[in-house]
Amino acid sequence: MTLIVGASAAGLATAEALRRKGYTGRLTILGAEPHLPYDRPPLSKQVLSGTWEPGKAQLRSPEALGALDAEFVLGDPAVHLDVAERAVHTASGRVLKAENVVLAAGLHPRTLPGQRTLRTLDEALALRSDLLKRKRTIVVGDGVLGAEIAATARQMGVAVTLTGPQQAPMALQLGPVVAELLAELHTSQGVDLRLGAAVTGVDDHGVLLETGEVLPADLVVVAFGSVPATEWLQDSGLVLGNGVVCDSRCRAADGIWAVGDVARWHHETLGRLVRLENRTNATEQAVAVAGNILGADQPYTPVPYFWTDQFDAKIHVHGFVGPETSVVEGSLAERRFVVRYHRGGEVVGVLGWNMPKQARQHRQQITPRCPATAAASTPGAA
């Protein structure tokens, strides 16, 4: 039997890849949430805005899940892993033993006491219901999630302030030139940017900045990063450190594997441990892990990739942000372009702004060997 802990993008894709590669053994997928696998990127976009019914974010149809021939055990979080026995103990008292255990438990958002965060479907619906009351909202966190929430809330007609320590939203992930364009976009759409000062807390009056200023708010949404969901593995003996630490095959121990946002593995071409928090990594790493479970013995060496949608901008980032940029297609002024990031003579990354196809076409120029300033991923990563 193969047991997958985490019933979301990475866990589901691992199960599918195992079946596709001919695995006929039993498959059990254990999930903490009561829901069948659903997708997270729409939570801060179409589900939050209400453009989609929540059901549209389901990852697979009931027929496709049925064809997978896997048993879903939902609403029952894993609480302990016995590495030697490869046995997972659950909150309700189940003990599930398997030849292979795949850890795909994702992340928990960091938060401030009593404030809203956004990681799950239930949290998205709760946040949506608050935003519909048109409260004066402050988003704490200037990374990709904070910027997306601010954009969506603004498009719902809400008065929004975006706060964070960087000079421009997503500066770490986009580099200064493109982040400045994103700042302009947010400002032109009426988001109040209060950047360059870290938030130190929240009280009844609002959000406190390190400068001593207080920003009044009725609703505070916290989006300043996440921590890997490894709390239940603390006493397992696995090596933990900003995720489940794995070898280049994504193996944490004999018969124990990690995949998706929770996995920190040795990326052979980069020559260091990497953890990525993005949607394509979840499924691509799943394919690699399934292959290795079945004996492929291949290293996983992806070029990272993520996208984000904010207002009319669809931004796609392949590889890493480097110190030098050059525009290779389109123009910054028209807000339709592809930029390349360089480090010395090497291309380390490519970014498309409303040019997804063209950005992808430049992707093969990337040399993934380069040590990076920032991974194409959310700030907690790498």
Added chain:
Amino acid sequence: MKITVDQDKCCGAGTCVLLAPDVFDQRDEDGIVVLLDAEPPAELHSLVQEAASVCPAAAISVSS
């Protein structure tokens, strides 16, 4: 095999095109998926299954 794509869900990642360029393409203007062959030959089935599984927007469905 019969493929359907949901252009409303597609985020324009192009993962499908990298895997199966004879079956999928992207629109030049916005990167949204275009289905070139809804009933591809048998030798492409496993790549198409993989594309459906790894598509980061769950925009590709396959029925037999």
